[in-house]
Every structure is written in structure tokens, then in C-alpha cells.
Amino acid sequence: MSSREHILSRAKANKPDLLELPNLDLNVFVDGRDLIKEFKTKIEVVGGNVVDVVVKENVISQVSSLFPDTKANFSTLEGTQDFNTISLEALNKPHELEDLDILILESDIGVAENGALWLSDNQIPIRVLPFITKHLVLVLNKENIVPFLHQAYQKIASSETDFGVFISGPSKTADIEQSLVIGAQGALSLTVFIY
């Protein structure tokens, strides 16, 4: 017998009688909190920064003033060719992104309860981008903030994604004596622009 058959037959033989799958009643979680306020608070709790902008078109100018000395820049926002210093088409391998200073991506789901933003293959041209960049900037329309992860998954369910990630704050670690250090192996900072 192959290990596959062995495992499956033992799982079948050893499992208990079928137990019902619980039906989730999402009403029990309703807490009446203000979505935008909660979302901003949580981003700060997880070590990120929040910037309010009136219109999306203002993002680049604000990024340039927040991060004045960046050399390698990349953005997927429309009309930002002047900002971009690298061309993804010219890359041979993703490893060449090692020196990327700043990356701007758009997200279409923000989760109020944990300050997480969803990015999928549709928004990330190369998967390693949001992790390898030194500074990550995410742009979100406030209409796209949902209260809990449950609603986020309802939105995600409708799209086929090959890879997707919830990002909540900059990379961090507390592995040395429980001291929180921002900037571990991924992005050193996260700034979220909400319009």
C-alpha cells in the first residue's frame, strides 16, 4: 500500500462519526465600531502609518515628500511613469529588486479589526515585491474597508487568485527578549494612504 492509501485508509478508519460543520452567525461579532477610525487605529497599533489624502492623484507627491531620498522607486498607480526608476520588463530575475527603496501598490480590501490590507496577484506584478522593498506604501479607497476578516473573505471569494496576502504593518520581530523591533526580513515600514 502506498503511504497515500495508508494515510487515507487510517484516517477513514479512525475518524469519529460525522460531526456537523457549524453555521457561522456573523451577527455575534457586530461591535458597532466606526470602520475608518478602527482601521486607522489598528494600522498604528501594528506599527504602520496612515495618511489621509483627498484624491488618489495626490499620493505620489506626498510620497515624494515623505521619502525624499529614495533612488529605486516603483509604483503600480496610473500615470506614475515619472516616479518609477525601474522597469519590471527589464528585470531578469526578481532578485534584482534587492535594492528597491519604495513600492506603491493599490489594495482593494482593508480590514478594520486588524489593519490588514489584501493584495493579490492582480495588484502585485511580481510576488516578492511587497516583501523585498524597503518601504511599502499601500493605497486604499475608504469605501473598501470591511469590519472583520469574515467580510474580507466574502469579497475575496468572488475572485480567482493564485497568490494573495493580508499585510498588517511593517515586518517585525520580538525574538530577542520580547523587544519589538520593526523591520525584520520584509519591509521596514508601511504607510497606508486612504482616500
Next chain:
Amino acid sequence: MKVGLFIPCYINQLYPQVGIATLELLEKLNVNVAYPSGQTCCGQPMANSGYEYESVGACNNFVDNFKDFDYVVTPSGSCAYHVKKHYDIIPQTEDVINVRNNVYELCDFIVNILKVKNVNAKFPYKIGIHKSCHGLRGLRLGSCSELVGPSFSSIEDLLNEVEGAQLISLARKDECCGFGGTFAVTEEAISVKMGKDKIKDHLDSGAEVITATDTSCLMHLEGLINRNKQPLKVLHIAEILNSSI
């Protein structure tokens, strides 16, 4: 209402004053309470050590003693919990089921069955409550810090009504004291360390007296306090509730 009083084995032999306070308190509250002779132990020491099967005789003896009462009341959350939770090793006769359903820890019985909070006690001291784990997380005598829900405590309900009593709050309000039955001996180093830490929390928080629903925890803490000559008095909650100083 016929109430049978169960006095745990070690209280019977080593802390009779706790049994006396319990009986007197129940009598003050006009409870028709009887103390059946021939009681020994609930069986917990063997069972928690992994020798449940050696405790069958004790379990049967317990049920024999208490099967004819409406309630069984005991000054020990741990024993009450053991009867409720672990008496599944003997056949579940009607008597066994009744005894398991009707066994109550003292405070639980006063607050939730007698529906009394003020027992007319006086005790002018600063009290630190040690929330013994089997009472707290086993019998749910109060809310614990792990679970999310409304805060409540039968023990605090009673002590809040005691004249002159001041309840102090601890840094770690419901951490285990480290007694744990034979754990106190088989894991001596950790048991002692847990007890020392618990006592330090009470001292740092300004307690003059430590109390609990279980004399077993208190025996462990008192053993350390006496050895280290620390300025803390140790009393079972029945002794405080039966007090009129």
C-alpha cells in the same frame, strides 16, 4: 432541605477548625445540616496521581454516605469538582448521578442555592483572595481572566458584605498557587516557586490575610509562609465568614 456536610480528609485530620467554621456557618444560616459519620475522602489524591482505579472504594463510600441528602456541601472546591467531574469511573446509578449533581462548594451553595450574600460576619482586615483553580475554572465560582464575559465571583459577593473586610487586588488575580496534590511533591521545585511567587503577589498588594475556598492550597502557602516567617495570616473562607471579631 436536607444538607449533608462533607469534610475532606485532610481538613478532618489537620484543619478541624475549618470544618467547625463551616458547620457553624451553615447552622447560623438555618440550614438543616447533618454530618454523616463514616466519610473519608472523595478519592481525588489517587485519581489525580493517575490511580483512579484505586479510588473506587472511596467513591463508593462517598456516595453511600451522601445519597440520601438533597445537597452535599463541602468547604472545598476541589473535592466538589472531583465528584462532579470524575465520578464517571463507578456505575452511574441514580444515587451516583444525584450526588454528582447536588454536591456544592460552600460559597457556591450559600450564594446560588441559599441566595444569601450577607452572612453577618465581621472581619476588619485586608484580605487577598487566592482563587483556587478547581473552584474557579472547574466549578466556575467566578469569572477567570482567560475567558471573555461578564465578571462575577461568589467569593467576592460574600466577602464584600463582611463588615470591615477590605479586598485587595493582585497583579495576577487567578494564577495557580502550585499545590496540585502530589504535584507538590513530585514537582517540588516548581511547586515551591509557584507558591513563593503567589505569596509575594499578596504581600506586594498589601494583604494581611490570604483566604481561599480550598485548604489544600492554603496548606501549601502556609507551609511556605511559616517556614519563611512572612507576615501573612492564612484562613479558609469559612473561618472569615463565621467570624465576628
Next chain:
Amino acid sequence: MNHSKAASIFNKDEKKVDWHDKALWFVRHKRDKAVHAVEGWESLRNYGHGIKAHTLSNLDNYLIQFEENALKNGVQVHWAANGDEHNKIVHGILKEHNAKKVVKSKSMLTEECHLNPFLEADGIEVIDTDLGERIVQLAKESPSHIVLPAIHKTKEEVDELFQEHLGTKPSGGDPQYLTGEARKHLRKKFISADAAITGVNFAIAETGGFVVCTNEGNADMGAHLAPVHIACMGIEKLIPKQEHLGVFLRLLARSATGQPITTYSSHFKKPVNGNKMHIVIVDNGRTEQLSRPDFRASLHCIRCGACMNTCPIYRRSGGHSYDATIPGPIGSILSPGKDLTKHSSLPFASTLCGSCSDVCPVKIDIHSQLYKWRQIITKETPQPFVKKTSMKMMGKVFAKPMQFERIGKVARWSLRNLPKGVINSKPNVWGKERDLPSGPTESFDDWYKKRKDNEQ
């Protein structure tokens, strides 16, 4: 060495015990703050429990569904009955791709299977990329905690390790500096890796995808840069549907560290063009645990580590005292299922205080299972003669009220009359640091009888 012995050695340095206890209590406290702010937290735990229990009750079918969908996604699926087979499969994949340098993100499963030494024996470089795991790897130790692998190490110890292995400057243990140096060191490893190994936090039957959670971003740095990604998972990592992640991701990080969610929750489904993705599904004793009705709920575990942070024994004895891949309360109910004799002291390393069960995000009845393992261990493994006979004697005494009374009298007399030096002599472990009660002249029984006689 049994737990008690190892714990007493750990306790020789009381300052370190205090430090370890406080560090973990701090995490438990953060967890409390986070979960008490969640409306419906207890419902969330019930859902987590219910979904896991349901999944286990239909595990074979969900495994088949998961495999089918993963294959459709272009992922290669492998099955390993035990740790050895798991290691051989991973080794085989690496050989096939001629991979010599491997970066690995945190996976307790690969620890359980002892993957690293197996690969290193063939000259493959395996770098653990989680900072805590890298620290213990450099120290040639095993993780002492499943979420905080290096929690037993002081910052000064990390400083020395990094000086020796990474050539850092002495910094007195500055976490910011040391983390920065580790980042530089690990960047080089990510850039040059031939393959990446990750664990799996959740595998979704409905999609064939899987989720990996990290705070550091190390799993993603590895998996997206290397041409080959191998994900290793135990069969209990399955959940039926993607929407169930809403429940588990809400529970996981809050329980683990008090964060509302980990920084990165990465959902892998298909490899990018030209790259390879493999999933290794491992049993290694899990289907056997599934066969035990009293213990199968231990397979609900989502590896948050909350039971360790809350356990007053774990906090004061350190993870290594458990001598098991998974330490602490959850480890103490998992390990006996694998080797009852080796791990026979673990279910006794508890006061049965029940904090672990109440803190558990998927409501595993951990302390009840500890109690049940005790009953099995005393029957099926050799027990000390003294313990066995004294329990038998106690059982007899408590079954017969007359005997109880007689023995009680003797005990009280001894406590009153024997000199302290005798009472607290060596065989009395209790008396090493604690006094015994003084031994009253009359028992409650005696008092009660006297009172009755006086009434008449």
C-alpha cells in the same frame, strides 16, 4: 531525564526563572488585552472548535479534495506516513532540482521529523530564517517555544552568538542592532537560495491552497525568490473552506502574541510560471491520535502557543525541560501518544489548574486530557514501587472509615510530637522548603462526636 528533574535544574537560577516567567506572562497579558476587545470572542472559539472537530470527522474526504484541487493548481503533492519518509521526500525533491542551499521558514513539523540534520548529512545547507529559529540554530539547540523559539535566551547570549557566527560587534545585546545584522545576513541567504521550505498554518480543501503566517516576512522572502517551494504540513492542518480562515486567522495571532493578525498571512495556491511548488502531507502518528476518542481533540491545535504562555509550570521550567518537539501543555498531551514511556512524566508536569483549556482558541480540553493520560501511564508504564503501593494503601484506607480514623490519629500525633528535624528529614520532600501543619489534638470527627455527646 524526567520533567521534574529538568525543571529543578532550571530552577537553580531563580533570577532567570523570574525573567522567563515575566517575559511569557507579558505575552499572556497582551493576549488578554487583545481578546477582551473582540465582541463574540467565545463564539469565535466555539466556531474554531466546531470546524476542527467537523474536519477531523471527515478527514479522509477533505484530504482527497485538497489533493485534487492542489494538483489542478499545478502543485505536486506527496504523502509521508512518518518523519523518515517526509525527510526522504524533501531530500528527493531537492536532489531533483539540484538544490544545495535551502532557506526554511518556521515549521514545527520539520522539527518533529528532524529534517535539518537529515539534509545536512548530505551536504545541503539549511538556514532557518525566522530570527528566533536562526538564533537557536546557531546555538545548536532546539526551539523552546513554538512561537517564540529563543525565549529562553537573553539578549546578551544572542549578542555573543552573533559575534561568533555573524561577526557582529559587541552591542550589549541591542535588539535593534542585532535584528538589523540578522536581516543583512539572511538577505544574502534568500538571494542565493535554491529552494525554500515553509510550514503550513492552514490548508484549504476547497481550493487546494494553503496559508503561511509570519511577522518577519521570511516565509515570503524565501518562497518567492527560490525557484522551488516545498510546503510541509501535518494532516491536521486542513480546514474545509477558505471562509473558515476568517475564524482561524482572527483566533491565531491574538492568542499567540496579542496582535490582531500576523503581519503577513500569505495565501499560496499556484506557483508562478517556471517555478515549482510541492506539498508534503505528513501523518507521523496523527491518524493514531485520531483513533483515540479521549485525545483526538489535541489535533485541533493551531500552534498559537497560548497554553505555554499561560502555563505556570511552563513559565517556570522552560521549554527544554519537556524534552519534546512541542513543549508545554499541548505538547504534554501530544507527546505521550507518540512515545508513552519516554514522555510519561509530562502529563504530571501540571497542577491541572485548567488555564490552558480556557486560553485555548480552539477549546482543546487540555487539562482533562492530561488527567486521562495519567490514568493510562500508571497502567502501561513502569511506576516507582513506592508510588504504586502508597496509592494502593491510600485507596484501601479511604474505602474504610475505621482505618481512616486510626491512621489519621497516628499522623496527627506524629506531627505534634516528633521533632521538626525528623518530620522534615530527607524522605519528606514537602518539608524541604515548607512547614507541615502542626497536628491538632482532635480531628473534626472527634470534635463532632464530643459536641453530640454534650448535646445529649
